Amino acid sequence: MLYNNKKYLLYLKNSLMISGLLLLISMSAALFFQWFELVFALSIMLVLMLILNRVLNFSFVRIQQDSRKLMIRYYSLFAVERNYESIEFPIASLKYVTVRKYLFGMKWDLHLTVRLKQGLASYPPICLSAVPFQDRKKLVEAIRNLIHSDF
Numbered sequence: 001m002l003y004n005n006k007k008y009l010l011y012l013k014n015s016l017m018i019s020g021l022l023l024l025i026s027m028s029a030a031l032f033f034q035w036f037e038l039v040f041a042l043s044i045m046l047v048l049m050l051i052l053n054r055v056l057n058f059s060f061v062r063i064q065q066d067s068r069k070l071m072i073r074y075y076s077l078f079a080v081e082r083n084y085e086s087i088e089f090p091i092a093s094l095k096y097v098t099v100r101k102y103l104f105g106m107k108w109d110l111h112l113t114v115r116l117k118q119g120l121a122s123y124p125p126i127c128l129s130a131v132p133f134q135d136r137k138k139l140v141e142a143i144r145n146l147i148h149s150d151f
Contacts, residue, residue: 001065001142005131009060009077012130016053020046053078056107058130063139070094070146072112074126087123089114097144100125108136110143 023046030038058077063070072087089112096113109125128136 001063003064003135003139004062005060005135008132009058009130012058013077016049020049023049055103056129057127059127061126061128061131063143065091065146068092070143072126076127077130085124087112087126091146094143094147095120097140097147099128099140108140110140112143 023042027039027042027046030036030042059074060077062073064073065071068090069088070091073085075082075084093114093116094112095115096111098111098113100109100111101107102109106129108128108131110128111125112123113120114123128139131139
């Protein structure tokens with residue numbers, strides 16, 4: 001299995017940049033015509049859009065499965081200081097896969113728990129907000145199917 005959301009992320013980033021640019025152009029046109037109520041409404045809309053972007057935490061996600069290992073690489077799309085994160089573990093040690101949904105199902109956080117010699121360890125959540133909805137369900141199910149039962 002090999003998955004990345006690079007194409008969708010490029011589309012998402014371009015659409016967000018164009019919509020923000022159109023908002024700024026319309027705000028400057030409203031300032032020119034002295035429609036201050038419209039400028040106020042558009043500025044509130046821009047601030048809410050920026051806050052929603054920050055809360056959703058759009059991330060590039062690359063999932064690669066070899067015969068025995070699962071590698072997940074991810075980083076935040078809109079970040080001041082970009083941190084490249086990587087998770088790699090043997091598939092046999094995967095114990096639990098949970099998804100927590102926020103903001104009416106728009107934000108999905110993938111939580112992975114693996115079995116170690118010392119006990120169970122949880123990785124930091126992986127944000128799947130920038131993955132299309134159909135692909136989210138397929139990815140989570142594919143990762144859940146990797147769990148080996150010890151019965």
